Amino acid sequence: MSDRNQPVVPAEEPGPRASGTLQRVSRRTYAKEFALKNLFLVCAFVAVMGVLLIFAFVGWRGWPAFTEIGIWHFLSGREWSASNEEFGIFPLIYGSVVVMLGALVLGTPLAVGTAIFLSEIASPRARAIVRPAVELLAGIPSVIFGFFGLLILRPIVAQLSGGLGFGAVTGWIILAIMIVPTIATLSEDALRSIPGGIREASYAMGATTWQTVYKVLVPAAKIGILDAVILGMGRAIGETMAVLMVVGNAPVIPESVTAPMATLTTQIVMDMPYAAGLHRTALFGMAIILFGVSMGLVAVVRLMSRWQTAIKGSA
Amino acid sequence: MSERLTRPTSTRPAEDRRSARLRLAAILLIVVALVLLAGCTNEGGSASEIVVTGSTTILPIAEIAGERFHEQFPEYQVLVSGLGSSAGIESVAKGSSDIGTSSRDLKPEEDALNLRDTPIALDAIAVIVNPGNPVDGLTLKEVRAIFSGEITNWSQVGGEDRPIGLVNRDEASGTREAFSKIVMGDTRYDMGAAVLPGTGQVRSVVAEAPGAIGYISLGFVNDEVTPVAIDGVEPSVETVASGTYPVQRTLHFFTVGEPEGLAARFVAWVLSDEIQQTVVRDAGFLPIDAGSGS
Secondary structure, eight states: OOOGGGGOOOSSSSOOOOOOOOOOOOOOHEEEHHHHHHHHHHHHHHHHHHHHHHHHHHHHHHHIIIIIIHHHHHHHOOOOEEGGGEEEHHHHHHHHHHHHHHHHHHHHHHHHHHHHHHIIIOOHHHHHHHHHHHHHHHHHHHHHHHHHHHIIIHHHHHHHSOOOOOSHHHHHHHHHHHHHHHHHHHHHHHHSSSSSHHHHHHHHHHHHHHHHIIIIIIHTHHHHHHHHHHHHHHHHHHHHHHHHHHHHHOOOOOSSTTOBBBBBBHHHHTTTTTOTHHHHHHHHHHHHHHHHHHHHHHHHHHHHHHHHHHHHHHO | OHHHHOOOTTTOHHHHHHHHHHHHHHHHHHHHHHHHHHOOOOOOOOOOOEEEOTTTHHHHHHHHHHHHHHHHHHEEEEEEEOOOOHHHHEEEEEEEOSSSESSSSOOOGGGOEEEEEHHHHHEEEEEEEEETTTOEEEEEHHHHHHHHSSBGGGGTTOOOOBOOOEEEEOOTHHHHHHHIIIIIIIOOOOOEEEEEEHHHHHHHHHHHHHEEEEEEEGGGGTTSSOOEEEEEEOOOOOHEEEETTTEEEEEEEESSSSHHHHHHHHHHHHHHHHHHHIIIIHHHHHEEOOOSOO
């Protein structure tokens, strides 16, 4: 147990710090320790309660969407039109998946490349510049990305495609940039946690840097990198504001990658201010699906890290 | 381990029970605090505030009229927000705002809300295109065919060979509702159109994209976009007043029952000549009594 876990003994009451024997502390110190421990318990309790309450609330409000609209009709319906009481979310699920996959395809190589650069190639000076830059990227509010996408990127896409510039492509590019920090920092951690001996062994065999990265390090860190990609997926599928501003929000299966489309999250934002009755219920039903997806992703990550520990344990 | 170290040496089962009781008490305290916090909601706005919510079209009128009202009577605040006409109607019916603004009439299902309608201005909906687009006039029929997705290229209505980029408003929009009623009738919108949540966004997108077409309140038309003539009539204050421009509508304030107290004063303020002839006209709308004469 490290030093910071030891209780702080007040200076005026120096206790014998002998190991192996129980330590004598004053009642005041004990009360303080007790209060602090419970304070942290309360912190954890509030966080967990928050999740549970949201889960219960969304489930309670959204469940009728499955029973009243019919779960199959709700999930596979091709038309989302509140004014016609049509609540089929298939185009929205399709939109969410398309936007997420495209962003992953563009963003993953970028992010893993950044991670490899940071952990294997960069000089300390280069790392001192690139690393904070990547972290800064994670700190930019998503509405700023959306603004950038709407005002800078969209007109460029519009020029190239001859359309309005709203659509999957614009969303992909913006989201790909947004998920880079998530994937890059976690992948870098995975690469760094590979024991130095493995790297040295590879170089000692005469392998070049590229061969070491490609044949040794990436395979060794693959579960960690996969974890990072899945968390990036979670970020991509849940992202709302930036996507809302660039995809065009047409609840249809788009004819092309430059035609307006919508995702689950963007449709919830568009409709929430005025939705009432079954419409609002349907929005909560979509929230249940989003909840399910993100819980599934977290579960996959947990399972994989357990799997990884099992592999390491048996090796 | 550290737990055991911090305990007094006199720790005996009695202490354990006490710490368990204390822990339970702490948790209970938190639960009670949460419940109390949840119970203490804001009991409506204070008596010196008027909350005005709704149409983004009416936003400029309501905001400037609100500011002037505040200048005149500094003890009162007018809080204005634009979320769309449907949101305004819902919020005034629920009591979270004093006045709901709407750029459309009530739908049949909203009649039961017992809302009192005060028309405050007349407005035209202009169909706008990019300034680089040579098309300067369309028939009502063509506009309907364009927005339903039947006509997809400008060359079909006498323009360049360029695909039409449809820009629509969101379903909360009163402008969309009014446009649908006047222009579309029973025809449905093309669902593949880009849906933008505000008048300003429609204008800026149409201003940039050469093939775009959208519709916004006449009050929001500026040099960046070109309004097209409908059935040969240019949208303008004159053609709205004379009733010749076909796509026009009334802007509304809705209150629950007769407006009372402060809300009544604000409604009267907006209807006064001072606001009607300056703010309403400056925003590009028509005073409500300019009605379709001749």
